[in-house]
Structure formats: C-alpha cells, structure tokens
Amino acid sequence: MPSDRKSRAGTIDHHAALIYTMVLVSAADREMTDRELATIGDVVSHWPVFRDFDREKLSSTAEDCANLLRDEDGLDQVIETIRAALPKHLCETAYALACDVAAADGRASQEELRLLEMLRYGLEIGRLEAAAIERATRVRHATL
Incomplete structure (x- = not known):
C-alpha cells in the first residue's frame, strides 16, 4: 500500500478496528x-474484547469509519x-464480528458476502478458519 494512503487513514486502536469492521459490513x-x-x-456492551472500551466513543468511531468510506x-x-x-490474534475475532453483523438480519446480502470475502483475504483468515467461524455464526443465529 502506498504510504500516502496510510497517512490519510491514520492509525486507530484495536477497539476502533473492530468497530470499523462491523460498520463496514x-x-x-x-x-x-x-x-x-x-x-x-450488543457486541460492544458484552464481548470481553471491549471491556476496557469507552462506550461513549462508539458513535464517533463509527462516524470516523463512515467518513473514510466516502473517499474514492x-x-x-x-x-x-x-x-x-x-494484532494477529484478533483478526479471527474481527471476522467473527463481521459474520455476526452480516447475520443480524437473518440473511446476508450479496454485498455483505462479498465484503466478508474481502475481509477474509485482507485479514489473512484461512479458508478452514473462516468456514468454522461462519458455521458458528449460522448455529448462533439459527431459528425455527
């Protein structure tokens, strides 16, 4: 990636990265x-990875992501x-969060499925790991 792109994006912490992932999906x-x-x-309120996150920052963090998405x-x-x-050990967590948001409406759209594929590639999630995370998501969101 060109260095000018990274400097425009700035740096964020792991909490913001996880929130960006969910907003993106x-x-x-x-x-x-x-x-x-x-x-x-619900994720920000209950998942252990967000225990030390200031929930008052959720809206502004989501807005920051939306602003970045407006760029070309x-x-x-x-x-x-x-x-x-x-950090590498949170990449699968990010993918799991992405899957949960995609499943929130009961069915993932084609756009969401394509984005999950892009995230899997971008976060270097292996096919087997991704399949396991996706299966766990289906099980958690199953209804009659």
Missing part, C-alpha cells in the same frame, strides 16, 4: 438496519486500516 449494502446497529451495540478508495483504505491496527 453493516454499510456494505448501503443500508444500516436497526438489527445490525443493535448487534454492534475508501473501502480499500478501511480494510487496510483495520488490518494494520489489529
């Missing part, structure tokens, strides 16, 4: 639904920003 089909937003809020190369920029900010 939610915005993939150009419609951030109430269920997706509720999922993001926004999608690539956000994915690179996420990748650069996450």
Whole structure:
C-alpha cells in the first residue's frame, strides 16, 4: 500500500478496528438496519474484547469509519486500516464480528458476502478458519 494512503487513514486502536469492521459490513449494502446497529451495540456492551472500551466513543468511531468510506478508495483504505491496527490474534475475532453483523438480519446480502470475502483475504483468515467461524455464526443465529 502506498504510504500516502496510510497517512490519510491514520492509525486507530484495536477497539476502533473492530468497530470499523462491523460498520463496514453493516454499510456494505448501503443500508444500516436497526438489527445490525443493535448487534454492534450488543457486541460492544458484552464481548470481553471491549471491556476496557469507552462506550461513549462508539458513535464517533463509527462516524470516523463512515467518513473514510466516502473517499474514492475508501473501502480499500478501511480494510487496510483495520488490518494494520489489529494484532494477529484478533483478526479471527474481527471476522467473527463481521459474520455476526452480516447475520443480524437473518440473511446476508450479496454485498455483505462479498465484503466478508474481502475481509477474509485482507485479514489473512484461512479458508478452514473462516468456514468454522461462519458455521458458528449460522448455529448462533439459527431459528425455527
């Protein structure tokens, strides 16, 4: 990646990277639904990785991601920003969060599925690991 792109994106912490991941998936089909937003809020409130996150920063962090997405190369920029900010051991966590947001409406759109593929590649998640995470997501979100 060119250094000018990275300098425009700035650096973020792991909390912001995880939030950017969820916002990215939610915005993939150009419609951030109430269920997706509720999922993001629930994750930030309950997942252990967010225990030391100031929840008052959730809206501004999500807005920062949305602003980056408006750039001409926004999608690539956000994915690179996420990748650069996450320690390797949180990449699978980010992918799991992305899958949960995609599943929040009961069905992932084509845009969300394509974005999950891009995230899997960008975060260097192996096919087997991705399949396991996706299966766990289906199991958690199963209904009658």
